[in-house]
Amino acid sequence: MTASATKWTGRTREYDLVKEFVIALLAVSVLTVALAALFSSPDEKQITISTWSRGAPNDFVLTAATELDGTSGTATYGAPYNHTPDAAQKIGPVSLQHIAGVTHPIDTVADFVVGPLTGVPADAALAAALQQWHAAGDTQRQTWASGYDDALSKAPDNDPAQVKQGDYGPAPVMLNRLLTMAQSGGLDGALLAQKQFFATDYTKPLLFIADGSYLEDRARAQHLGGDQWGMMNETGNYPGQAWLWLYTFWYQVQPFSTSDNADALVWGLMALLSLALVLVPFIPGVRSIPRWIPVHRLIWRDYYRGIRATSDAR
Amino acid sequence: MTAPALPRTWTGRLRARAERALPPEQLLPDHQPVYVTSWIYVFGVLTLAAFLVVLVSGGVLALKGPQWWHRSSAGHYFNSLHLWSVELFMAFMVIHLWGKFFMAAWRGRRAMTWITGAVCFLGSIGTAFTGYLVQSNFDSQWISTQAKDGLNSAGVGAFFNVLDFGQMLMWHIVLLPLVVGFVIGIHILQVRRRGVVPPMQLDPRDVIAPEVTP
Numbered sequence: 001m002t003a004s005a006t007k008w009t010g011r012t013r014e015y016d017l018v019k020e021f022v023i024a025l026l027a028v029s030v031l032t033v034a035l036a037a038l039f040s041s042p043d044e045k046q047i048t049i050s051t052w053s054r055g056a057p058n059d060f061v062l063t064a065a066t067e068l069d070g071t072s073g074t075a076t077y078g079a080p081y082n083h084t085p086d087a088a089q090k091i092g093p094v095s096l097q098h099i100a101g102v103t104h105p106i107d108t109v110a111d112f113v114v115g116p117l118t119g120v121p122a123d124a125a126l127a128a129a130l131q132q133w134h135a136a137g138d139t140q141r142q143t144w145a146s147g148y149d150d151a152l153s154k155a156p157d158n159d160p161a162q163v164k165q166g167d168y169g170p171a172p173v174m175l176n177r178l179l180t181m182a183q184s185g186g187l188d189g190a191l192l193a194q195k196q197f198f199a200t201d202y203t204k205p206l207l208f209i210a211d212g213s214y215l216e217d218r219a220r221a222q223h224l225g226g227d228q229w230g231m232m233n234e235t236g237n238y239p240g241q242a243w244l245w246l247y248t249f250w251y252q253v254q255p256f257s258t259s260d261n262a263d264a265l266v267w268g269l270m271a272l273l274s275l276a277l278v279l280v281p282f283i284p285g286v287r288s289i290p291r292w293i294p295v296h297r298l299i300w301r302d303y304y305r306g307i308r309a310t311s312d313a314r
Numbered sequence: 315m316t317a318p319a320l321p322r323t324w325t326g327r328l329r330a331r332a333e334r335a336l337p338p339e340q341l342l343p344d345h346q347p348v349y350v351t352s353w354i355y356v357f358g359v360l361t362l363a364a365f366l367v368v369l370v371s372g373g374v375l376a377l378k379g380p381q382w383w384h385r386s387s388a389g390h391y392f393n394s395l396h397l398w399s400v401e402l403f404m405a406f407m408v409i410h411l412w413g414k415f416f417m418a419a420w421r422g423r424r425a426m427t428w429i430t431g432a433v434c435f436l437g438s439i440g441t442a443f444t445g446y447l448v449q450s451n452f453d454s455q456w457i458s459t460q461a462k463d464g465l466n467s468a469g470v471g472a473f474f475n476v477l478d479f480g481q482m483l484m485w486h487i488v489l490l491p492l493v494v495g496f497v498i499g500i501h502i503l504q505v506r507r508r509g510v511v512p513p514m515q516l517d518p519r520d521v522i523a524p525e526v527t528p
Contacts (some may be wrong), residue, residue, distance in 0.1 A: 036394035044452035049458035100469030200480025210459040263467035281420035295416035300513040303349040
């Protein structure tokens, strides 16, 4: 048994733990009150689909076109939203993303476009467009949606009013009405309340917003981008989650910064490092670092000084 | 002289075991070894104090509901208290952790003290993260839509959906604080049971590995 495992039998001194705790609690409370009063906290107003579609209508319509033709980020994401082949990230041959499966199924055509539009009343042109859409086969729908998405991408400033003439079927009318619905605030509610009145799951509206560039543009302006150490930053000049520095660090360097499997690789690495932190006492080499870098001599300098004095006296 | 009889009831046996493991003078000692003099020892109790301020400020926010702080200046101030107490809590804990690392504080049957401390640190990161998700503002929109990719890539997103405000609120104000609070309790009891780790001997042959036998 080592000396450190036995009960301390040397000299002791009076030490009031309760008093120390009360003083610490008072000090931390006062410091917190002061910091909150001096610096407050950030509260950048959230983006709604309504504010997005009014602030950047062309970006909204272009994003909606990618939802309709199945090329958006969400439509091609894979698990847990859909079964897109080869979309799931891997660590070597293993894809935990694929194994976990599709638990939040999202069909962007039905959930983001056609479904919400179906509830719009008293619009003869929209009703005719939806009837044409439903009556067509899958190939015809894809041709219309892809053609309109392509034309929007090439139009000046992605402006629907400047799209080159072509046979896009009901797509232009559908997306025009979706824009109107979004600007009125109706799409926010429609995406949130597709299943029930009381809803707290924002998966669909958040994915729709994240598919556009409006959210990312605002985030990058606040230095929150993935390549700007964004996960640990906060809006404004506030400290964010600084303790995520190591997790964020990996995204800035090779091979993670350019890998298609960056998220899976970084998560795998951080899981290993977290396990290593917990098991430090059992890892040879790592557990010897405190001896190699003798910070302990500073921490216990009085104790060591006492030992030396006793030794010299002998 | 005969040994005291073992209590017959489960309750009595539990009490007897608790008293053996942590007699009152060991649970709340009023003396410490002479080597407990450095300022680094203060950061453990500062972390605990900050944790209480986090719980109280978060409790007030919970009483008034998740939207209160957006529409009330008092609510905004309590949100600020919560934010800054979390920042202090994490800062104190990181300093405490580094201090214990350089003391090799796992020596002498203290491995479980280190392990519970490290689990507290990781659990606190998760708790703080879910807090950022439930601010219900632009920051939480951006963080959740970015974080989903990492969680989904690890298969975690299949059951832990950062885009589900209701689910994240429950994790943040119920499940994770319960876990972190429980592990902090175990950690403190371990510290009291094993005592403060003594200084490393100046002899470099002193064993630095923990003893794992009970």
